Amino acid sequence: MNEAHPAMTSSRERAAWSTSGYLMLVVFLALAFLLVVRIGTFNGESGQVGSFVGGVFLLPLALIVIAKGFYMIQPNQAAAITLFGSYRGTDRNHGLRWVWPWMGKTRISVRANNVVSEKLKVNDLRGNPIEIATTVVWRVADTAQALFDVDDYKAFVFVQIESAVRSIGSRYPYDDIEHMEVTLRGSHDQVNAELRDELNSRLQTAGITVDSCGLTHLAYAPEIAGAMLRRQQAEAVIAARRKLVEGAVSMVEMALTQLSEKNVVHLDDDRRAAMVANLMVVLCGERDTQPVVNTGMAS
Known part of the structure; x- marks a missing residue:
């Protein structure tokens, strides 16, 4: 029987505790100065041996602990803070920062x-x-x-x-x-x-x-590009012809209507059909038409 695996839990970012690294840098320098003073003022007297030994061991340990906690965050960068594998938050404050040295720090860019x-x-x-x-x-x-x-x-x-x-x-x-x-x-x-x-x-x-x-x-894709180009060209020609015919029909209709309304000329059905045919040829033809002048004189 297979055991059910637990569903993955979604993580959510939260702010982590951290402090200014510049403040801790001042503390680090003060402790380092104190260690140097302790070593410089030790003269070997029996009363100073205990405090000297304690200072020699404790002050360097404190300096190591402080030094391990420093990290740098650049602009548009963040650091995920973990404690023994457990997520403790994210630090988005740029500059010199400090956390406890036993906490892990994973930098991640938040730039575009x-x-x-x-x-x-x-x-x-x-x-x-x-x-x-x-x-x-x-x-x-x-x-x-x-x-x-x-x-x-x-x-x-x-x-x-x-x-x-x-x-x-x-x-x-x-x-x-x-x-x-x-x-x-x-x-x-x-x-x-x-x-x-x-x-x-x-x-x-x-x-x-x-x-x-x-x-x-x-x-x-290259294997059909040529065929599709020819199809696009054919479709473009058909669309252009359709627009041309639609425009020609509307112009012929307008011409016949105005001729009739203004009594310019009276056309029977045969002459109307001939005029429509001639206008469609003129409007839809690809070449310039050559007009023929009818003088009405028989040869």
Whole structure:
């Protein structure tokens, strides 16, 4: 019978006790000066032997204890304080700091980090293979989670970025010529916002927050790039033709309406059809039309 494993408890950052290292440095220098004075004033008299021996052993021990407690924290850096493996808090005060020497100190950077992922091959929503890459700006928000809830938080970030990019890339099509749906190429703001939410959800376990992210590379995979380019060109031509025809029809309709309303000319059905055909040729033709002047004179 298998034994149930206890669930992992999530760590939470809290402030650790520490004091100014500059104050303890003054104490350290005072004790060192006292030790030098003790050694310099010892003249070997029997009454001074006891105090000299006590001072020689106790003062150096105190100096060693104080010296072991010093540590330095730079700006945008923190130190996780532990006591025999137990988390006691995080010190975010930069400068020279001091804690008891038997407490462990693990420094961790809370600065912003920039990661550019490798180009990943993903199938989009329509099954087309595409290449996609992203840049992510992230930082450590909770030092306790980053250090104690995952084994290696930096490696964890890289793996989750790849997983999130693959997930987002498969949710949307690469492109839509009709502009009727959200696409990877045409909806940058929405895709980037969803990618950021996805990453923050995945990295919450490690105490990591994502400040910004965005796609840096997006293209069809080389094996279908040529075919997809031809399809895009064909779709663009069809869309342009459709717009051209729609505009030509509206212009012909407007011309016939105004001719009729202003009584410029009265057209029967045959002449109306001929005029419509001529106007459509003029408006939709790719080449400049050559007008033919009808003088009404028979040869």
